Amino acid sequence: MRLWFALRLRPGGFKFRRQHPAAGYALDFARVAARLAIEIDGEVHARGDQLARDCARDEALASLGFATLRFVARDVFADLDAMVTAIVGACRERAPLHPDAARRGPPPRAGKVR
Template identity: 40%
Template sequence: MAIIAKARAMRKGLTPAEARLWLALRALRPQGLHFRRQAPLRGYYLDFFCWARGVIVEVDGGSHHVEDRARKDRVRDAVFAREGIVTLRYDNLAVRDELSRVVEDVRLRCLARPTRSPLRGDHPPPQGEGDDFN
C-alpha cells in the first residue's frame, strides 16, 4: 500500500511543467491515448504512462543532466525497452516554451505504435466464441 500512497502524493506534487503537460495529454483521450500520471511500475514512478501504446513520457528537470542521474535514466529506459516500452523524454523548458510541439510529438509517436492488448498472441477466445452453432 505504500507504493500507492507514494504515487498519490506524487500526483499532488507535480512540478509546473508536469502539471502543464498533464492537462495537455488529457486532451488526447478522444484519440484513444489514455495516460496515467505518476504510475508505479517495476519499482519506478513514471511521470506519464500510456499502457495501451507502451509509451512512457518523462519531464526532465535540471537534475537529469547530472551524470549519475542520466546514467540511472539510461538504465531505467533499458529495463522498459526490453519489455517493448519506449520512453520519451522532454525537458522542462520544452514543455514550457513548446508545449504544442511536445504534445504533437507524443501523439504521433504513440499512434505510430501498435496497440498493446492482453488478448494478443496465443490466447484462446473466451468460452463459446468461435464455435459453430449451425
C-alpha cells in the same frame, strides 16, 4: 502540470496515466496500451550520474516492452503543443495495426458470424 492538463484531454483519442508504476519506477506519464513511457527531465538530469541512472531506467522499461520518450522541462514550457504532437505521433506509431482485432481476437472464419 501543464503537460498533464493537456494529456487529460485525451489528444488523438489516447488515454494517458500519470505516475504509473512500472519496473519499480513511477513513470511521469504513460500510454499503457502503446507501452509508451513519457518522462519530463529537469536540469538535475544533466548532472552527476543521473544520465547513467536514466539509461538504466530506460533499459528496465524496455525489458517490459516500454519505449521511453524524454523531454526537457523547459521545452514543455516553451512549446507545449509540439510536445503533445510528438507524444500523439509516438502513440500512433506504437498502436497495433488493427486495434479492433487486438481487442476482439481474430476475425471469424469464412461463412461464420459472431
